[in-house]
Amino acid sequence: MMQTLERAGDLKGRRVLVRADFDVPVTDGRITETFRIERQKENLHYLLDRGARVTLAAHISAVPSFEPLVPQLAELLGVELNWLTSDGLVTLLENTRQNPGEKENDEAFARTLADGHDLYVNNAFAVCHRAHASVVAVAALLPAYAGLLVEQETTRLREAIDAPAAGKVIVMGGAKASTKVPVIRELIGKADHVLVGGVVANDVLVARGEDVGVSVVDTDVIELLRGMDVRDPRLDVPTDFVDTDSKHLDIGPATAQRYADAIVAAKMVVWNGPMGVFEDARYAAGTAAVASAVANAPLSIVGGGDTIAAIRGAGIALDRYAFVSTGGGAMLAFLAGEHLPGLVALNYYT
Ligand code: ADP
Numbered sequence: 001m002m003q004t005l006e007r008a009g010d011l012k013g014r015r016v017l018v019r020a021d022f023d024v025p026v027t028d029g030r031i032t033e034t035f036r037i038e039r040q041k042e043n044l045h046y047l048l049d050r051g052a053r054v055t056l057a058a059h060i061s062a063v064p065s066f067e068p069l070v071p072q073l074a075e076l077l078g079v080e081l082n083w084l085t086s087d088g089l090v091t092l093l094e095n096t097r098q099n100p101g102e103k104e105n106d107e108a109f110a111r112t113l114a115d116g117h118d119l120y121v122n123n124a125f126a127v128c129h130r131a132h133a134s135v136v137a138v139a140a141l142l143p144a145y146a147g148l149l150v151e152q153e154t155t156r157l158r159e160a161i162d163a164p165a166a167g168k169v170i171v172m173g174g175a176k177a178s179t180k181v182p183v184i185r186e187l188i189g190k191a192d193h194v195l196v197g198g199v200v201a202n203d204v205l206v207a208r209g210e211d212v213g214v215s216v217v218d219t220d221v222i223e224l225l226r227g228m229d230v231r232d233p234r235l236d237v238p239t240d241f242v243d244t245d246s247k248h249l250d251i252g253p254a255t256a257q258r259y260a261d262a263i264v265a266a267k268m269v270v271w272n273g274p275m276g277v278f279e280d281a282r283y284a285a286g287t288a289a290v291a292s293a294v295a296n297a298p299l300s301i302v303g304g305g306d307t308i309a310a311i312r313g314a315g316i317a318l319d320r321y322a323f324v325s326t327g328g329g330a331m332l333a334f335l336a337g338e339h340l341p342g343l344v345a346l347n348y349y350t
């Protein structure tokens with residue numbers, strides 16, 4: 001059974017290694033999307049309020065070193081950060097991905113992280129689908145606990161899987177179809193409708209033998225789709241598009257309306273992936289219509305880095321959704337029923 005923080009006993013004076021998730025976009029030395037970092041605050045302050053001393057280990061893919069970002073990270077977290085030194089209450093370690101041992105799940109690197117700590121807290125749901133040293137190997141070296149965010153993510157996503165099929169709508173779009181089609185395969189029998197857009201929709205259409213012109217297609221997933229019933233009546237594909245040069249770049253207005261109607265009538269909606277190339281205003285309307293319909297659904301679970309960017313772009317506040325996952329790939333792997341290595345290391349499945 002996964003050990004949650006409330007089972008960690010008295011935290012006063014204990015030295016806690018936290019695997020945090022700071023993997024955000026950085027432009028010109030500034031963090032431009034702060035959602036994931038804000039979601040670390042609750043767990044960090046929980047530990048500090050109980051008298052723990054905290055070391056933060058995390059990665060940011062977009063930059064080699066954390067050093068130039070330390071002041072902004074400190075401000076976003078609302079704490080004083082001690083860069084590489086354990087003088088104060090919160091120590092920040094260097095970007096874990098600077099060490100080649102991180103991705104190799106290297107025990108020696110994990111040992112350098114664990115050194116000097118009494119317990120380990122994994123609060124990085126978004127990397128739980130990776131067998132990395134700061135996520136997996138380290139969990140065997142110290143008493144390991146799930147942080148508040150990992151507890152919330154697993155609880156809410158589990159609820160979404162287990163909710164009755166009647167009234168449940170899954171919306172899948174975006175480009176990384178190889179991570180989304182397994183979710184469709186897993187959840188189609190547990191939902192009323194699966195609405196698809198983006199490259200995912202192009203793939204389903206190709207698997208159905210339809211012509212998508214020169215639209216972007218993720219050929220890797222066609223095989224996977226052919227092994228499924230792509231004509232399942234619950235699987236709903238776009239019937240009109242916004243095209244440029246024979247390329248589908250957004251779902252069309254009729255499809256956007258039909259999808260929005262299905263979404264607002266649902267009891268629960270799970271949404272990942274934009275309906276089109278929302279970065280270009282000409283192709284943003286389909287995604288904006290879906291974002292707004294999902295915000296009006298009684299219970300909504302959304303996730304995906306680009307999905308969150310599209311929601312922001314549509315001017316919709318994230319708190320309009322019941323739960324916004326910090327996990328992109330991790331959320332999808334969890335929903336697809338995979339066993340995530342980081343959660344295995346926390347005994348989530350046993
Ligand atoms: P998320 O990060 O929310 O999981 P993805 O990374 O899978 O989403 O996909 C987002 C990307 O998909 C966006 O950059 C968007 O431009 C692209 N996209 C969406 N629809 C299409 C399309 N029809 N053709 C090409 N790219 C698309």
Ligand code: MG
Pocket residue numbers: 304305306328
């Ligand atoms: Mg993305």
